[in-house]
Amino acid sequence: QVQLVESGGGLAQPGGSLRLSCAASGFTFSSYAMSWARQAPGKGLEWVSGIYSDGSDTYYADSVKGRFTISRDNAKNTVYLQMNSLKPEDTALYYCAKDVLPERVGVSDEQREYDYWGQGTQVTVSS
Numbered sequence: 001q002v003q004l005v006e007s008g009g010g011l012a013q014p015g016g017s018l019r020l021s022c023a024a025s026g027f028t029f030s031s032y033a034m035s036w037a038r039q040a041p042g043k044g045l046e047w048v049s050g051i052y053s054d055g056s057d058t059y060y061a062d063s064v065k066g067r068f069t070i071s072r073d074n075a076k077n078t079v080y081l082q083m084n085s086l087k088p089e090d091t092a093l094y095y096c097a098k099d100v101l102p103e104r105v106g107v108s109d110e111q112r113e114y115d116y117w118g119q120g121t122q123v124t125v126s127s
Contacts, residue, residue, distance in 0.1 A: 002027050003023075003024070004024050004118035005023045005118055006021065006119065006121040007021050007023070008020040009094060009121030009122045009123045010122075010123070012083075012123070012124070013126070013127055014086060014087060014126075014127055016125070017084045017086065018083045019081070019082050020081040020094055020096075020121060020123075021079075021080055022036075022078060022080075022081075022096030022118055023077065024079070024096075025077060027116075028102075029074055030074040031102040032098050032101075032104075033050055033052055033106075034050065034051055034072060035049060035051070035099070035107060035108075035109075036050075036070060036079075036094060036096055038095065038123075039092055039120075040093075041092075043092075045095075045111055046063075046092075047109040047110075048060070048094070049061065049064065049081060050070065050107030050108070051107065052107065053099075053102070054074070058071075059107045064083075067086075069084075070082075079096055081094070081096075086123075086125045088125050089125075091124050091126070092122075092123060093120040093121070093122055094123050095118050096117070096118045099115075100113055100114060101113070
């Protein structure tokens with residue numbers, strides 16, 4: 001069965017960095033776009049970043065553009081989110097998600113276009 005397992009969250013100071021990982025199994029990882037989304041306390045789910053199935057293109061929410069970098073290693077079935085210049089408003093539970101459609105042209109920022117989600121990893125940015 002499909003499994004997505006996030007790791008790498010924790011406590012970081014403002015201006016600091018964290019690298020999240022999402023290990024995938026149970027499907028042909030290299031055929032699907034992947035995304036990261038987050039949910040801050042008391043707020044709705046926010047799409048953060050997505051990457052093509054082959055890693056050839058990436059997309060970012062305006063709130064993280066220039067600070068976060070998404071990447072993937074299809075040989076390791078893993079997608080990453082490098083988070084730099086962290087801000088307190090980045091505090092959230094971060095999820096990785098698998099696109100429902102194989103070989104999609106583009107990356108969707110719509111929750112309904114993702115059929116599997118990990119359990120989340122907590123990121124807290126505080127001094």
